Amino acid sequence: MISDDVTALSGVDQTRARILAATREIYANHGSRGTTTREVAVRAGVNEATLFRHFGTKQQLLSEMLDFYSGASAIPEMVERVRSYATIEDQLRELARCCVESLKRKEDLMRITMAEEITNPDALTCAWQASTAARGALKEFFEEKVASGALRGEGDILARVFMSLFFALVMARKIWGDTDVTHESVVENIVEIFLNGARGR
DSSP states (O other): OOOOHHHHHHHHHHHHHHHHHHHHHHHHHHTTOOOOOOHHHHHSOOOOHHHHHHSSSHHHHHHHHHHHHHHHHHHHHHHHHHHTTTSSSHHHHHHHHHHHHHHHHTTHHHHHHHHHHHHOOOOOGGGGGHHHHHHHHHHHHHHOOOHSSBOOHHHHHHHHHHHHHHHHHHHHHHHHTTTTTOOHHHHHHHHHHHHHHHBBO
């Protein structure tokens, strides 16, 4: 079902957004090989000529869809906002919430992209753009904390570990059956565990 957010747009923007939303729905269920421009056009309520006018090729369509839904700016923007928070605990909790929300929003895309990358290493990797952008912003954040003595370790490693903790929890929820674990509980526990291992002395 196409999101109500899409229908709130108008004209060309709405058409592109509807095509991208339809592409995401089909791709998340069938992967790149199972995503056809014909089915996307039908789902989006346009004809294939319109789809190709906006995106050129199927490969370009898939690439733009993954880029559009990657949420690449969410964590870097949050890193800037939390710098004004009073304590490192508050900063990390807010960053943790942002990580969880970012991962949840594109969990379906990451699952199918991970599966495709196993069988086709040259497949699209845009679903990981947010991870690259987020890691860069978090690396800088943690380097500042190490330099100030608040944390110990290497900024890049701390960023990878911090993100990996949330990635593992979000992506393994179905395997572990964690339906009764709240996101706030996850945030509180992981931040505490992380600080116990990385806090400066």
